[in-house]
Amino acid sequence: MKALVTGASGYLGGRLCHGLLKQGHSVRALVRRTSDISELPPPSTGGAFELAYGDITDCHSLLDAFSGCQVIFHAAAIVETWLPDPSKFFSVNVEGLNNVLQAAKETETIEKIIYTSSFFALGSTDGYAADENQVHCEKRFCTEYERSKMIADKIASQAAAEGVPIVMLYPGVIYGPGKLTSGNIVAQLLIERFAGRLPGYIGYGNDKFSFVHVDDVVDGHIAAMDKGRQGERYLLTGENASFKLVFDMAAIISETKKPRFSIPLWIIESYGWLMVLVSRLTGNLPPISPPTVHVLRHQWAYSCEKAKTELGYNPRSLEEGLKEVLLWLKSLGVIKY
Incomplete structure (x- = not known):
């Protein structure tokens, strides 16, 4: 198969891209002229991997990039909790x-479109674990990112109802080796924790997220290409836990001390407002913002039993994944223990 x-x-x-190549597929990577492609394989003379320059906000560039491909993996999105111009969430994630x-x-x-949505598109799950039947209540949104992914999810579902060969995937909180982007929030928080810039727990451990290793999400995407049923939704999630448990587990694995106190969310939110002000002055995105805290005030727990049954999805445990992440961060020199 040739995949875009x-x-x-x-x-x-x-x-x-790396996972598809390992499985023997030909890959065409859509990137912008300004994209950092340092983590991508070098283009090959045999055509197994090639670059296509374009932008998902430019439909004409997509027509050229899609030519000759059988499968589209649509993983492009703006993944931030706050932007000074929220319209960008909708121009990229929706349009x-x-x-x-x-x-x-x-x-x-x-022949098939594999669409990477987000657990945010399904909404929070305060007090229970949701499955693919959950539909966002649309009564509240913690972030504009959440709102944009919910709208996009409705578009994808409508396309499926009209017969478009689309499969919708909903990853949890993705972590693991790779780029240290804002999408790799677990790695970013661990760096802050080990550097001493985050001296305590975030809140009191009432939050709950579904943590999933990036390579398990990749495997789920490839399985969806082979086994995913047209128009179906699949949660590619993992172990449901709080960030407090993540910090405790990281301390045990690294044989370092656990945090000794909790930082109330109102303090973190106040700091977030300060960071937003600094961001507006400097033009740099803030490491934390008030919408981040709004997310932390809710629970986002999900079940991936459907993906396990239909796709053969088999996510690793949080402990196993964190061991790998900590060793990786240590090898990069960004944490010490």
């Missing part, structure tokens, strides 16, 4: 999906 990967220069997209769907309709060779 959007968002190939991103955290998940880059790992997906970008519309463009991908339109270009795919006009490309005769396309």
